[in-house]
Amino acid sequence: LTARLQGFGTTIFTEMTRLAIQFGAVNLGQGFPNFDGPDFIKEAAIAAIRAGANQYSRMSGLPELNRAIAAHQQRFYDLSYDPDSEVTVYSGATEAICATLQALCDTGDEVVLFEPFYDSYRASVTMAGAVPKVVTLHAPDFAYRPEELEAVITPKTRAILLNTPHNPTGKVFTRSELEHIASLCQRFDLIAITDEVYEHLVYEGSHVPLATLPGMRERTVLISSSGKTFSFTGWKVGHTCAPPALSAAIRCAHQFVTFCTATPFQHALAKAFVADDAFFTGLVAEYRARRDRLCHGLRELGFGVLAPAGAYFVMTDIRPLGYADDVEFCRMLPEQVGVAAIPPSSFYERPANGRHLVRWAFCKTDDVLDEGLRRLQKLP
Numbered sequence: 143l144t145a146r147l148q149g150f151g152t153t154i155f156t157e158m159t160r161l162a163i164q165f166g167a168v169n170l171g172q173g174f175p176n177f178d179g180p181d182f183i184k185e186a187a188i189a190a191i192r193a194g195a196n197q198y199s200r201m202s203g204l205p206e207l208n209r210a211i212a213a214h215q216q217r218f219y220d221l222s223y224d225p226d227s228e229v230t231v232y233s234g235a236t237e238a239i240c241a242t243l244q245a246l247c248d249t250g251d252e253v254v255l256f257e258p259f260y261d262s263y264r265a266s267v268t269m270a271g272a273v274p275k276v277v278t279l280h281a282p283d284f285a286y287r288p289e290e291l292e293a294v295i296t297p298k299t300r301a302i303l304l305n306t307p308h309n310p311t312g313k314v315f316t317r318s319e320l321e322h323i324a325s326l327c328q329r330f331d332l333i334a335i336t337d338e339v340y341e342h343l344v345y346e347g348s349h350v351p352l353a354t355l356p357g358m359r360e361r362t363v364l365i366s367s368s369g370k371t372f373s374f375t376g377w378k379v380g381h382t383c384a385p386p387a388l389s390a391a392i393r394c395a396h397q398f399v400t401f402c403t404a405t406p407f408q409h410a411l412a413k414a415f416v417a418d419d420a421f422f423t424g425l426v427a428e429y430r431a432r433r434d435r436l437c438h439g440l441r442e443l444g445f446g447v448l449a450p451a452g453a454y455f456v457m458t459d460i461r462p463l464g465y466a467d468d469v470e471f472c473r474m475l476p477e478q479v480g481v482a483a484i485p486p487s488s489f490y491e492r493p494a495n496g497r498h499l500v501r502w503a504f505c506k507t508d509d510v511l512d513e514g515l516r517r518l519q520k521l522p
């Protein structure tokens with residue numbers, strides 16, 4: 143293993159899902175739905191395979207999918223992107239993040255991350271030869287302190303990587319926070335990389351893409367993924383929207399990482415992005431009910447519930463139940479209680495900031511949420 147990757151170990155998702163399988167636990171850890179997305183999308187993928195759409199697609203994405211993504215950005219955010227020169231399709235948001243950092247960061251450049259962060263960020267920044275500079279989202283409300291963000295910006299800062307709605311906290315960045323971040327990007331000539339994979343899962347307030355703020359479209363790489371919105375995380379199809387020069391740079395990396403993404407899934411998702419409004423409003427309503435169900439149950443059990451405004455995870459404080467260490471708690475849970483969760487300290491550069499928290503996923507059907515909650519009554 144190279145020096146660059148020393149210390150990254152095995153991702154916490156792999157570890158916790160392995161324990162969940164080993165002990166037959168209810169998996170409220172790794173964030174994937176235990177249900178499929180809509181039949182019309184599945185049928186479109188099957189039809190594409192039957193119709194012979196089984197060879198490489200265009201490197202930057204199947205033209206119909208790029209057009210559908212551009213139409214989606216226009217429809218929901220009034221953001222206009224040219225499908226051919228400004229929209230690019232990848233094998234998941236994970237690849238989009240990695241390719242973006244490979245393309246835009248030189249050795250020694252600094253990238254600002256907010257902790258807790260999705261675990262691929264720090265690894266992708268490091269693999270690009272860049273250096274993560276971490277600003278804390280402070281529990282329990284996960285606000286950042288403006289002076290702490292300003293303090294990490296140096297002449298070497300190249301980009302700020304922002305995730306809203308946020309995994310693992312469920313925070314939805316407010317317009318005033320976004321305005322502050324936008325002003326810093328402009329003042330210090332930084333690129334904003336925004337991970338918006340949970341854009342359609344917002345329960346309080348609304349999702350504001352940073353690119354919609356004045357002066358930001360031209361310096362923002364907007365990243366999203368169809369895995370979350372359409373409940374097909376295993377299809378691994380993500381995208382970026384960015385001005386032509388940034389898109390061209392990122393494509394330069396993408397063409398050597400995967401070149402292109404599975405063709406039949408792109409055909410199916412071209413139909414998904416233009417789904418009617420009822421699909422999107424129905425999605426939020428279903429997830430809001432799941433969020434409320436899990437939050438209520440965890441509260442009844444005595445956890446300190448930090449109710450999320452977005453995404454499909456809830457963070458809880460384990461101290462009211464007498465626990466102090468998230469990793470110990472989550473390693474004990476599958477075997478002793480039959481439930482799996484995620485210890486968020488692995489999403490922190492300073493793990494002490496997350497030791498008292500545990501993340502639970504609610505992208506699960508009611509029977510699974512209820513069974514998980516029932517088993518948690520046996521907590522030692």
Ligand code: PMP
Nearest residue numbers: 234235236260309339367369380
């Ligand atoms: N960003 C965040 C914040 C995520 O939670 C995830 C999914 N776990 C991803 C990116 C990766 O998305 P994809 O599966 O499309 O690679």
Ligand code: GLN
Nearest residue numbers: 155156171172173174309
């Ligand atoms: N995004 C999912 C989560 O946060 C997991 C993705 C993965 O396993 N890499 O749980």
